[in-house]
Amino acid sequence: MDNRRDFILKCASLAGTFVPALLSRAHAEAPWAPGPVRIFTPFPPGSGPDAALRFVSEQLEKRWARPVVIENRPGGNGFIAVAAFKQGATDGRDLIQLDNTHVTTHPHTFTHLPYDVQRDFVPLSMLLRTSFFIVVSARSRFNTLDAIVAAAREQPGRITYGSWFNGSPGHIGALRLQAMKDIHMVHVPFRDFGQLYAAVASQEVDWALGSIASAGGLERAGKLRFIALAAATRDPQYPDVPATAESDSLRGYEVSGWTGVFGPPGLSPATRDRLAADIADSLAAPETVERYRTLGYEAPKLGPDEFAQLIRQETDSWGEIVREAHLRLD
Numbered sequence: 001m002d003n004r005r006d007f008i009l010k011c012a013s014l015a016g017t018f019v020p021a022l023l024s025r026a027h028a029e030a031p032w033a034p035g036p037v038r039i040f041t042p043f044p045p046g047s048g049p050d051a052a053l054r055f056v057s058e059q060l061e062k063r064w065a066r067p068v069v070i071e072n073r074p075g076g077n078g079f080i081a082v083a084a085f086k087q088g089a090t091d092g093r094d095l096i097q098l099d100n101t102h103v104t105t106h107p108h109t110f111t112h113l114p115y116d117v118q119r120d121f122v123p124l125s126m127l128l129r130t131s132f133f134i135v136v137s138a139r140s141r142f143n144t145l146d147a148i149v150a151a152a153r154e155q156p157g158r159i160t161y162g163s164w165f166n167g168s169p170g171h172i173g174a175l176r177l178q179a180m181k182d183i184h185m186v187h188v189p190f191r192d193f194g195q196l197y198a199a200v201a202s203q204e205v206d207w208a209l210g211s212i213a214s215a216g217g218l219e220r221a222g223k224l225r226f227i228a229l230a231a232a233t234r235d236p237q238y239p240d241v242p243a244t245a246e247s248d249s250l251r252g253y254e255v256s257g258w259t260g261v262f263g264p265p266g267l268s269p270a271t272r273d274r275l276a277a278d279i280a281d282s283l284a285a286p287e288t289v290e291r292y293r294t295l296g297y298e299a300p301k302l303g304p305d306e307f308a309q310l311i312r313q314e315t316d317s318w319g320e321i322v323r324e325a326h327l328r329l330d
Helices: 002-029 048-064 076-086 100-109 145-154 169-181 193-201 212-220 269-284 286-295 304-325
Strands: 037-041 068-072 094-099 122-131 133-137 160-163 186-189 207-210 224-229 256-263
Touching: 037 048, 037 076, 048 068, 048 094, 048 122, 048 212, 048 256, 048 269, 048 286, 076 094, 076 100, 094 100, 100 169, 100 256, 100 304, 122 269, 122 304, 133 145, 133 193, 133 212, 145 169, 160 169, 160 193, 169 186, 169 207, 169 304, 193 207, 193 212, 193 224, 207 212, 212 224, 212 286, 256 269, 269 286, 269 304
Parallel strands: 037 068, 037 094, 160 186, 160 207
Antiparallel strands: 094 256, 122 256, 133 207, 133 224
């Protein structure tokens, strides 16, 4: 009886030693505490970037076996979403989706930016990239981008273009065309994609930059036309629309937009890499690939360090365009 009692006591002692250690190790290896994951986004529900984020979040929910909640906080040049994100958890449970303007051009266009890109965001993964079409009304007199450029040269300040907000890729992309061709056009900002492309369709503005996701619906409805793609090659979904690289006069004029997922400052390297890997796997899932194809999106495979390097490069390249345009948003 004494031997059996001694054996039980030894087992209990060993359990008391090893079980807490194992539980501690499991907690240390967990990328974040239990509970749902939130991803803040400055884009409204139903927009292309929002749709892409929801496609990926569905895959992440399967991998993490926990809810992934999309928190739409549109408006304010992205500042509303950023403010909410900065008040959130710092262990990886709260993430944010931002686009290239938020992290590469806003530092040039705002004197008092309410965040520091290098200090406040940890790049995890690019979520999508899309090239932009030159979009005109179905009733427009313009059939080529060269024709728009010629009209702007003949009538400075008479040709108008729209974008979905001041400093958006559509705005900055048009400024790049102006700088490249030494022309002047009038920018008309709108509150969102819906207002913008309705205005293009009604000829309230002459043209705009747009993606398949944002302008494709009205194009398919016969209210808009795509007359060029500001890219190196044509889009497989629109093989009859020429790329600017095919034109001697427009070669080099390329405009694309992207969004990415960022984590909070102080994120551990292990958690950063786990999040980045899971997002990359979610982007590679067949369901995501097919859904992206219908929206004209691609998902470049960039690790966190490569993504951070791209942000630094684009920030430098956009700086010159913004300075030449004397563009200030505050």
